[in-house]
Amino acid sequence: MNPAMYQDFENRAFQRNGSPRCLDPAEDRRQSFAAFVALRNLSWNEVLRKGTKYHSEDFSRFCDRKMSGVVATLGWSRPWPEQLLQCFFVAAKCVWLLHLLAFSFGPPLTILRVEDGRAFDQVYMEDILLDRQQVQSPCQVKVMVMPGFYVQDRVLKCRVITTKSQA
Numbered sequence: 001m002n003p004a005m006y007q008d009f010e011n012r013a014f015q016r017n018g019s020p021r022c023l024d025p026a027e028d029r030r031q032s033f034a035a036f037v038a039l040r041n042l043s044w045n046e047v048l049r050k051g052t053k054y055h056s057e058d059f060s061r062f063c064d065r066k067m068s069g070v071v072a073t074l075g076w077s078r079p080w081p082e083q084l085l086q087c088f089f090v091a092a093k094c095v096w097l098l099h100l101l102a103f104s105f106g107p108p109l110t111i112l113r114v115e116d117g118r119a120f121d122q123v124y125m126e127d128i129l130l131d132r133q134q135v136q137s138p139c140q141v142k143v144m145v146m147p148g149f150y151v152q153d154r155v156l157k158c159r160v161i162t163t164k165s166q167a
Helices: 002-006 025-039 044-050 057-074 082-102
Strands: 110-112 125-127 139-146 148-151 154-156 158-164
Touching (some): 002 057, 025 082, 044 082, 057 082
Parallel strands (some): 125 158
16 A cells, blocks of 8 residues: 555655646745645544545545555455545545655655665664664565655655565
């Protein structure tokens, strides 16, 4: 599900070949941050009452695209139970807010992704299940759970789950 949620994150419009709403980069950054502030406290109950489109057409389209991607990935054909829809909303909202925040900076933050099978590097990655100081054997990435970011000269580590490297 993770690749479907973060696909096209690097594009300002968060869709392949998408163009920004505003051509002025400074204004686009301001609009991204304003949208972040407006949506950060959006609750599931508000979405149930009024729908995502009421709060943001862009967020609503994003949710529709990502849900279609998840449905295609999982081959899901039956209606989603409300609890699963709520979990999807929380995940989609977090990814959307992260995207808005990343594009509030000038220049935008660069996403850091790692692919499955890559050697674990604690400078750029954090294993969410293991304490790296306790594990001595080499590991490789089993799955990236959350991407990281390059912020000027710093790295916000991506979060991964590792497995022991094949010798």
